[in-house]
Amino acid sequence: MEYLLETDNITKKYGNLTAVDHVTIKLQRGEIYGLIGRNGAGKTTLLKMLAGLAKPTEGTYTIFGESQKNTAKLRDRIGVLIESPGLFPNLSAFDNMKIKALTLGMNDDAFLRELLNDVGLSDVEKRKVKRFSMGMKQRLGIAMSLVGHPDLLLLDEPINGLDPQGIVEVRELIERLSKERNITILISSHILEELSKIATRYGIIHNGQLIDEFTHQELLKRCSERIEIRPSDPTRAVTVIEGMGITEFKVIDNSIIQIFERLDDSGDIVLELAKNNIKTLSVAVKNEALEDYYLSITGGAKA
Amino acid sequence: MFNLIKMNLYRMVHAVSTWVLAIVAVFLAFLDFGIMKIMVDDPFKLFGSASSQMLGTTTITGRTTIAGFLISSDILIVLSIFVVIFANAEQKNGFDKNIIGITKMKWKHTVARWLSCVIGLTAIVAVSYGLYFGLSALFMNSFAMGSVAAYLKVLATVYFGLVAFSAIFFFFTTLFRSSVGGIVASLVMSLGVLSLLEKLLDFAVKKIFTSPKILPTDLLFDSAYINFDATSATTKACLIMAGISLAYIVLSVGGSALLQQKRDVK
Numbered sequence: 001m002e003y004l005l006e007t008d009n010i011t012k013k014y015g016n017l018t019a020v021d022h023v024t025i026k027l028q029r030g031e032i033y034g035l036i037g038r039n040g041a042g043k044t045t046l047l048k049m050l051a052g053l054a055k056p057t058e059g060t061y062t063i064f065g066e067s068q069k070n071t072a073k074l075r076d077r078i079g080v081l082i083e084s085p086g087l088f089p090n091l092s093a094f095d096n097m098k099i100k101a102l103t104l105g106m107n108d109d110a111f112l113r114e115l116l117n118d119v120g121l122s123d124v125e126k127r128k129v130k131r132f133s134m135g136m137k138q139r140l141g142i143a144m145s146l147v148g149h150p151d152l153l154l155l156d157e158p159i160n161g162l163d164p165q166g167i168v169e170v171r172e173l174i175e176r177l178s179k180e181r182n183i184t185i186l187i188s189s190h191i192l193e194e195l196s197k198i199a200t201r202y203g204i205i206h207n208g209q210l211i212d213e214f215t216h217q218e219l220l221k222r223c224s225e226r227i228e229i230r231p232s233d234p235t236r237a238v239t240v241i242e243g244m245g246i247t248e249f250k251v252i253d254n255s256i257i258q259i260f261e262r263l264d265d266s267g268d269i270v271l272e273l274a275k276n277n278i279k280t281l282s283v284a285v286k287n288e289a290l291e292d293y294y295l296s297i298t299g300g301a302k303a
Numbered sequence: 304m305f306n307l308i309k310m311n312l313y314r315m316v317h318a319v320s321t322w323v324l325a326i327v328a329v330f331l332a333f334l335d336f337g338i339m340k341i342m343v344d345d346p347f348k349l350f351g352s353a354s355s356q357m358l359g360t361t362t363i364t365g366r367t368t369i370a371g372f373l374i375s376s377d378i379l380i381v382l383s384i385f386v387v388i389f390a391n392a393e394q395k396n397g398f399d400k401n402i403i404g405i406t407k408m409k410w411k412h413t414v415a416r417w418l419s420c421v422i423g424l425t426a427i428v429a430v431s432y433g434l435y436f437g438l439s440a441l442f443m444n445s446f447a448m449g450s451v452a453a454y455l456k457v458l459a460t461v462y463f464g465l466v467a468f469s470a471i472f473f474f475f476t477t478l479f480r481s482s483v484g485g486i487v488a489s490l491v492m493s494l495g496v497l498s499l500l501e502k503l504l505d506f507a508v509k510k511i512f513t514s515p516k517i518l519p520t521d522l523l524f525d526s527a528y529i530n531f532d533a534t535s536a537t538t539k540a541c542l543i544m545a546g547i548s549l550a551y552i553v554l555s556v557g558g559s560a561l562l563q564q565k566r567d568v569k
Contacts, residue, residue: 048567052403053400054568075405076405078404080400080401080404082400083397083400084397086398086400087397087398088314088392091314091317095313099310099313099314100402102306102309102310103402103405144401
């Protein structure tokens, strides 16, 4: 199988510190690969090497089928957002975009405005970036990474420092880019729960080493993502849920019902309970197990 | 390379600091002209009758305007701040992460940035010195242009020296990856602190060799520049100064490019 991006035992050392330790990952075209790790795990260093901002100490990588030595000519097909968005605070959003475009030899202002519109910043294109919120800066950073019509996006902690609304906006934007533009995305985060909502495949990096890789389906299996409902009448609620054809569920402490299938149908379940005069006291898609799983394999498991 | 220069110039034109420093340079042109005008044409105001006779006899030539404005610490400080701020802005704001990876050769970013600095510096010098020269020619009672050929020769030499200064400031900024480091280094040079230390070297050389033909300050750029006598420089002196400038440009820009090529982007 041909991969869009492939690393082979890529390693980066700073003196005695091994920031990235023989990491091998493979990305297929169109997938969203979530790189998960704690702060200092080696995510940023790995992405910097792939972005051409740092040289590997050992190992190599191929991008678009070209070996590391030949990737320079393909760099304009890679969009990057490493750590915080690098922006000139005293320039406007449009000017920041323009500077990136000029570097690439592009002179299409209409396209830049289209990108700003795509990330919801068209109304503030003339506003200086120093007056932007963190979320707006992140969205501008993503828009800038799209200037060269990239086929591959390397996004390092794009939801870092965002409020819940900002996280939702950036997540939706990344999903849209993947679907509408068929861009392959390598996204890193230390928040597993957020990545689990968008990534199709995951790699867990810890102390510079890639310690696990799995698909979204495998993650769901491993972590038992579930809907948790607290109905006013659990006994009758079970009958209603069975009546909906749901079989994978269990009742905890005779008060909470955990449902392990049809995870996107929580609204329908609540509606059906309401039709049967059963009040829903609380409903949530629980992911704690996801974090527990992550902690267990990175050596920080709860007792 | 052309795209990188275009990008840098766009950034320069849209940066507030460029315009602020250009305005300061213009202000200095007025200030320096005003001081010279009083000193030369009306010294009584400044010095009283005792020293007026000596100062009052000075004639301002085209070459004097070069010595009075371009080889002065104040314009050099303005230009050094301009170079340091511009050279460090990409790294300081993290913008370099967006663009360094795009180019095949990272060193091209450095060379393009420095060339853009030179274009900006040339514009600031042209406007401010042009103004200083124009005011001198129009309003100085004792202005006499003198030999145009000699004037152009010295002007070209001093301009080349300023370009060399920009390369050195640029190198220190690249080396320290910091505006503060670059500005401290440039102030040490612009204010002549370094040249004082270099004079100690001269002293040591004179102690060792009875009559040395060449002293360290003859070859060290900042001393050579500050000691360059624009009013009476011969063609040979101009060529030596240009040669020293060229050597420092090659070393500084080459060193900066090498640092960029070898270093990871932070």
